[in-house]
Amino acid sequence: MISTQPQPLDEALAALQGTASQFAAACIRDERVRAQYLRDIQAMSGDFQRRVRSGKLSVAEAAEQAHAMRQQILELTRMRTSPTVRAYVMNLKRASPSLASLAEKNAQALFKRSVSALSETEQSAVWLRIVQSAGTDRTSASTLARKLGTVGRRLLLVSIAVGVYEVYKAENKPREIARQGTIGVAGAWSGWAVGTGTVASGMCAATAPVCVGAVALIGGILFAFGSDIVFGTVYQTTVRR
Structure with missing residues (x-):
């Protein structure tokens, strides 16, 4: 026998x-998941910018909602990512910055002053930048996803x-x-x-x-x-x- x-x-x-x-299987899936994440946050950011221009939302409201929605999209994306890459990404970004910290960071980048010291027009520029940046992702993570897809x-x-x-x-x-x-x-x-x-x-x-x-x-x-x-x-x- x-x-x-x-x-x-x-x-x-x-x-x-x-x-x-x-x-x-993991690498190809991770690349696709990351690409979908980028498309989702870009579409979300673009939608909020259009709503601000049309007067449906104030720029401060748009910044708050865009920040919250980006976090939701990020968490859903992580759930679909392989355990190894999920651990890597979470190690890069253990905790997402708060809206207040983002406002301070962008205020310093744009005007070299605290948010509280800015005029209303300057604060609007800060909020708009937060809305726009909600549509961008971490370059290192996206580069890794593309390389993993090739591998x-x-x-x-x-x-x-x-x-x-x-x-x-x-x-x-x-x-x-x-x-x-x-x-x-x-x-x-x-x-x-x-x-x-x-x-x-x-x-x-x-x-x-x-x-x-x-x-x-x-x-x-x-x-x-x-x-x-x-x-x-x-x-x-x-x-x-």
Whole structure:
């Protein structure tokens, strides 16, 4: 009887494919999520600027609402981001600045004076700048997302290449196609699940990207191994029936 359990080379390839699938899925998704975040805040900022120009909102009201809405969009975006990148971004920006601190920062940048010392016209300029800046994002985070997207697409090609090679050399090609699908899915989603569980359980801080990333990587490899072993057992049982 030919064993359907994975051999050492198959185990190594399964780990490689599972890891590549995990990072490819996370990186490509993170790039898309960040791009959508930028589109959302730009649209939001533009909408508030139009409402100010039309007289529907005062510039101070627009600044307050734009600041609050940007925070809501940011939190929703973080929920859709992979655990590793979420930890990295939260480490960059542990707490969002308050509206008052933004007003002081922009007052100093524009007029070198405190907000309370500005005229009404000057304060309006400060509020408008806050509305406009609500439509811009942190350059370092967006650059990272674009780079990760490129890496993700390359890793996806690696995962596909491994899968094609395994199917090509397999005697039972239908079985191998099913096996590759199992490993790919397990690798793609297990790292995300393990990383999220790590933060939720307190094993890693939400702002510790190295810890979260390492655990997610190990989790992805273990799930790839596990799925390969389980697939071999289940497939063998199914064939016997």
